[in-house]
Amino acid sequence: MAALTGLETVSGTDSRPRVWRGIVFLPAAAYFLIPLGASFWYTIHTPARGVSLSAYGELLTAEGFVRSLLLSLGLGAATIALVLLLSLPAMLAVRLFAPRLRPVMEVLCTLPLVVPPITFVAGLSTSLRVGTDVLAPTPFWATIIAVQDPGFPVVLVLAYVVLVLPFVYRSLDAGLRTMDVRTLVEAARNLGASWPYVLFRVVVPNLRSALASASFLTLALVLGEYTVASLLGYEPFAVWIVTVSGSRGQLSVAVSILSLLLIWLLLLAVSTVFSREKRK
Amino acid sequence: MSRSRSRGWLGALPLLAFFAFVFGVPAIAVVAGAFTAQGRPSLANLSQSLQGGYLTAMLGSVKLSAVVALLGAVLGTFLAQAVVTSRSALLREAVLTASGVLANFGGVPLAFFWIATLGNSGLISGLIGLPSGSLYTFWGLVMVYLYFSIPLMVLVMAPALDGLRPQWREAAADNGATTWHYWRFVALPVLAPAMLGGVVLLFGSSFSAYATANAMVGTVVPLITLKIAAALTGDVLTGYENIALALSLDMIVVAGLVMAIYLPLQRRTSRWLH
Numbered sequence A: 001m002a003a004l005t006g007l008e009t010v011s012g013t014d015s016r017p018r019v020w021r022g023i024v025f026l027p028a029a030a031y032f033l034i035p036l037g038a039s040f041w042y043t044i045h046t047p048a049r050g051v052s053l054s055a056y057g058e059l060l061t062a063e064g065f066v067r068s069l070l071l072s073l074g075l076g077a078a079t080i081a082l083v084l085l086l087s088l089p090a091m092l093a094v095r096l097f098a099p100r101l102r103p104v105m106e107v108l109c110t111l112p113l114v115v116p117p118i119t120f121v122a123g124l125s126t127s128l129r130v131g132t133d134v135l136a137p138t139p140f141w142a143t144i145i146a147v148q149d150p151g152f153p154v155v156l157v158l159a160y161v162v163l164v165l166p167f168v169y170r171s172l173d174a175g176l177r178t179m180d181v182r183t184l185v186e187a188a189r190n191l192g193a194s195w196p197y198v199l200f201r202v203v204v205p206n207l208r209s210a211l212a213s214a215s216f217l218t219l220a221l222v223l224g225e226y227t228v229a230s231l232l233g234y235e236p237f238a239v240w241i242v243t244v245s246g247s248r249g250q251l252s253v254a255v256s257i258l259s260l261l262l263i264w265l266l267l268l269a270v271s272t273v274f275s276r277e278k279r280k
Numbered sequence B: 001m002s003r004s005r006s007r008g009w010l011g012a013l014p015l016l017a018f019f020a021f022v023f024g025v026p027a028i029a030v031v032a033g034a035f036t037a038q039g040r041p042s043l044a045n046l047s048q049s050l051q052g053g054y055l056t057a058m059l060g061s062v063k064l065s066a067v068v069a070l071l072g073a074v075l076g077t078f079l080a081q082a083v084v085t086s087r088s089a090l091l092r093e094a095v096l097t098a099s100g101v102l103a104n105f106g107g108v109p110l111a112f113f114w115i116a117t118l119g120n121s122g123l124i125s126g127l128i129g130l131p132s133g134s135l136y137t138f139w140g141l142v143m144v145y146l147y148f149s150i151p152l153m154v155l156v157m158a159p160a161l162d163g164l165r166p167q168w169r170e171a172a173a174d175n176g177a178t179t180w181h182y183w184r185f186v187a188l189p190v191l192a193p194a195m196l197g198g199v200v201l202l203f204g205s206s207f208s209a210y211a212t213a214n215a216m217v218g219t220v221v222p223l224i225t226l227k228i229a230a231a232l233t234g235d236v237l238t239g240y241e242n243i244a245l246a247l248s249l250d251m252i253v254v255a256g257l258v259m260a261i262y263l264p265l266q267r268r269t270s271r272w273l274h
Helices: A002-011 A013-046 A053-061 A065-094 A099-107 A117-135 A138-146 A153-179 A183-189 A195-206 A208-225 A227-231 A237-245 A249-280 B001-023 B024-034 B044-049 B054-083 B089-103 B106-118 B123-128 B138-162 B166-174 B181-208 B211-216 B226-231 B240-269
Strands: none
Touching: A002 A153, A002 B166, A013 A053, A013 A249, A013 B106, A013 B123, A013 B138, A053 A065, A053 A249, A065 A099, A065 A153, A065 A183, A065 A195, A065 A208, A065 A237, A065 B001, A099 B001, A099 B123, A117 A138, A117 A153, A117 A227, A117 B024, A117 B226, A117 B240, A153 A208, A153 A227, A183 A195, A183 B024, A195 A208, A208 A237, A208 A249, A208 B106, A227 A237, A237 A249, A237 B106, A237 B211, A249 B089, A249 B106, B001 B024, B024 B044, B024 B240, B044 B240, B054 B089, B054 B138, B054 B181, B054 B226, B054 B240, B106 B123, B106 B138, B106 B211, B138 B181, B138 B211, B166 B181, B181 B240, B211 B226, B226 B240
16 A cells, blocks of 8 residues: 555656645635624624624524524434434344345435435425314324324424434444344344343443444434424424524524534544454 | 355345345335336336426526536636646645535535525625625525536546646647647537536536525525425325326436536546546
């Protein structure tokens, strides 16, 4: 490999590629950094008050901030729990016992990427409305009302599980590839371990980094999700930002900057987990 | 083991049942609703969804997504090549990390970034004397969508460009090929599947974007996602909802056609680059 990189630098020493790279990098840096800088300046500077960080301070006391953020975090936690509980046993079962189901799983876990979320919401809201009418005379009516409770809309958790399934599937699939699942599971079973024991004490510890990255990606998606929540009429974090933007522009831009930082932190967590795994 | 082997697939049952219910029921609702008008089977919704303002919105969405996909693909590939051939490991790491973050930075916050920058009371629009409302146009949206599309393309292209072996370039040079020949006859054919895959990915993400457009342009630029949302939430009159479902079906067909191009290409990408 050292020889290859040596050759590369030799061919790269003429000054033309360097000029060419500058022509690419400078406008790119301007395009990506100016909105970042301008937004930050917008949040800390007002002609009337000069420079102050008050927009960030007001955040904590802003009406609805804590409530919507807690709702989003709760939805995120519930989505992570449900999507892992559903997908991990399914992927193990397909790997160990039913390889013929694999194409089915692949298609299922690609569909939510192909179908635009807004069309999913259109179908979902229609189903909920029709479902409420049809189920009115049956005991299930209470259930369908309960899942739509604005305090904790379970229906959003169900929708988010579908939306994050492709990312979770890919993450877990990559994790399962790195270990010999069959040998591990058969060894544990032969030694008398029960299925729950195999799942939680044998498979899960070996999949820690894949599970962590799946969870972080899910959290990032749920915290930023707007389309489904707003069209079904709920107000988690991303919807709250829009609501507050009408009256307090500075605050909404401040939240946007914080959400960019949050995405960065979550992705950093994913890559840290993976690089630690690699070093082991 | 044999007993559990025969029943082992049951582990997949909860996920399959969940998916069939939570994804299947809305899917049936879309198709059934799209073909129903006033409680009877009909093509009225679908034909209405392909006329007038709805058709304009659909064409607007397709045009916007196509422009963003092509521009994003070209610019993203150039940026990826500049990063891949850069000798500074720090620069490379920084650009790739930033691309990961920005490719995931969409939705409402993205709209607010640009509103604060080039909106009517934005910082830069004041400095350069941008006419009011310039951001809230077709090309304004293109500019905003490129903010996540270019990084997405960088993420797609960087591994592919890394896979181009220096030997290929040397072999081409030894046979008397110029730089242009090398790119035209060696590198681009190898990169083509990855690039087309990237174009499809970019098209799909712009096509289904709703939050950014809704926060930015409202209804100034006609887009199909905005029309669906308006039909879903605006009037609760019966019939409007079925128009939303017909529009949704149109959208799924377009997205499905585009994806049908992508999947076979994705398999071909892995043939040369490893």
